[in-house]
Amino acid sequence: MRAEDQNRAVAEVVSRVVGSVTKGGSQSLERALAETIYHERKRIERGSSSRSRAKQLSAWDRRRSQLVRGSDTVRRRVLEDLVTRFTREVLGNFDPKVHAMATRAVPFGLSALLHASSPQQLLHRFPQLGLDDRIEVNGAVDHARALQDKGTLVCVPTHSSNLDSIVLGYGMHEQGFPPLLYGAGLNLFKNPLVGYFMRNLGAYTVDRRKTAPIYKQVLKEYAGVALEFGYHSLFFPGGTRSRSGEIETKLKLGLLGTTIPAFANSLALKRPKPRLFVVPMVLSYELVLEAETLIDDHLQAEGKARYIITDDEFSSPLRVFQFMRGILELDARIYLTLLPPRDPFGNPVDEEGRSVDASGREIDISRYLCAAGGEPADDPHRDQEYTRELGQHLVADYLRGNTVFPTHLVAFSAFSALEEMHPQRDLYRLLRSGAEDESLLFGDLARRCDGVREQLLQLEAAGRVRLSRRVRSLDGGDLVVHALRSWGTYHTRPALSRRGDRIDATDRNLLLYYRNRLTGYGLGRREPCKQT
């Protein structure tokens, strides 16, 4: 966020959060403070042991005693302090010490790149990495570009890798879009390369270890205020990276839900460009950097998305380097597909920024904020339903915008062959087993791939999915060969490996991960393949 807007934003966020707490009276104020102190103490206790921990804890204890003894005026002041601190932290808390340490650990080639003195310079030098022609931005790019001056863009991509931010930052920059405001988890800053991009993306920090409800409210209000100020923004509506490899079907509607109040406030305040345009985006990778960790996490039934991965392939610069080298060697592409923008209520928007219905008639979206036959009415429950509706459209858009690579197609075909071999086994047994006599015949797998490819070509013709050029042009056998090579160049253990005319499922978890990307299209019979 630009410096001149920061103080205004902080004041706005603080007044909204404090206002909403104190609206509930003395009891609500007390509860909010007690909760925050509880959650913050817990967080500090969980953290690494140090002298600062004792100091921090005693600071919270002081606040607690203030809270117990103080009047409502004192409590309100404590709350204001807290919220202000949280807000300032969110706006810009970049720890240079962490950054410097991580930079030293980067291998030479990358670190030379990283020592570019500014993000601008870095972007300029990015092509030297060779990734520039690997990222292909396609879909409704012109449509979104036409809207950037008519209102505020809310970009909502799928999320499968921490590299998403780099790809997005670079891809959107190349297409001439302005930087996007983005809430990035602290763990992302562990990787210095991404750290730079984060800042260029206009990142603010999200500390997932902070669990106090007030902190979450600050994040949400800040996102909303930024939208009202006209900052083009980026949210990942899936919340975290897809663990299973599937395209997200369950969206977190919290941040997405800030769009309607932002629109309503801008309308009420008669701001010049009150409209918001939600741009669905799909990032498609032939190989996913963190595939191994993600699918393991998915399969650990206990952990799921609650478990925060702090150390994965992404925090190892070497793995990132290997991954990028893999992408280069394979002549693989990363697709960033933009789908036609929608308004916050889910309706399509034309290039003039007008919301339209199925017959192309313009919709006056301000009427959605009114009671039936009446005046504007504040109704959070109603707005939540609108957002849910928008979410359903996004899920359908994601399926349409997804690009299928050979790795997905071959994994899908091989996995369904394994399932048919053992119809009685549940998913876990299927993943555990792997005797030699369970290998597939190369020719069988190739034929199966041809069948799936045929179905995919039909889906593509109906506009329900996108295919990479290799999936479009190669036959089943070549697809298998290519997929094997792709996995082999990067993953520690490839999902499939070849022994003469036989194919072994070497890493079934990985196979499941890549297979899951084709969930939701009604391919084959047994789907979706979930652990429940």
Place this chain on the structure above:
Amino acid sequence: MQADVAVLGGGSWGTILAHLAAHNGQRTALWMRNPQACETLNATHTNPRYLGETPLAEGITATTELGEAVRGTPVVIFCVPSKASRAVARQAGEFLTGDQVVLSATKGLEPESFHTVTELLRAETCALKIGAISGPNLAKEIVRGQPSATVVASRFHEVIVRATEALHSSLFRIYGQDDLRGVELAGALKNVIAIACGAAAGLGFGHNVRAMLVTRGLAEIQRLGVKLGADPLTFSGLAGVGDLLVTCGSELSRNFRVGRGVAQGKTLAQVVEELGEVAEGVNTTHVALALASREEVAMPITEAVKDLLDGKVAAQEILQDLMGRAARYEIDFDYTAEVSA
């Protein structure tokens, strides 16, 4: 005059809904296609074609102009046959705005797309505050002043509140629900079972057969509904079992009469001709089977109804086939499991 409520469709159920709203003191517009019926209703407050000489509430104004009924009216109720719903929705979309509450009172599914009527309304108009009305409501009983209850389903609280304001009275109780999908599916699918019950009556069977068809029929439509995202409990409510009880035993139910007529040896075309009204169950039978095959759900009674309506197999034989199926467990966690030693 700006209406409070608009009802689109001047068949028996649409006319009754308009009557109930007007009875509640709402200024009610009723959109009808037929200019003569429209004129008659405004002049005499009757709808002779569907409801005989029964007098209707005076607050109803009939019109053949869709825009006049829809424009600016806070609550709009669609009550046209499912086959015509999309076209009417598209036309009405010209006049609708996002604040308006829109309800569907049609118990059917669109033949080609398998969409429920509210899905059509969403697809063809800008309306978002959408809901459905469904329940055991025989028009001819309500118009005689007999009490009745129904479900209004919507994810939007405002829709339930506005529909209740418009329609709830000592004659007509409204229950709110948020399982819109379940309510629409229950209302549509139960018509198929009504045809089966009509056929059983036509063959001269008594209460045992009817009870069997109703409960086992409910089990199969619930099974399909749940696959399609409905809450199973909805099928035990007014829109499910409530509506089944009425349509499966009443001479006043169109779908029941279709089943009875065909079982007695008439052709489907003859029966529909005699009825003079749309029986949604005929179309729903085909949609239900297509959905059942897609979702891999067993629906033996629905299949039997299809055979019956096709007229290729005698009714008696169809029933024998149903009875000849293997024994199964009633609460079917796994429907394919047969009882065997």
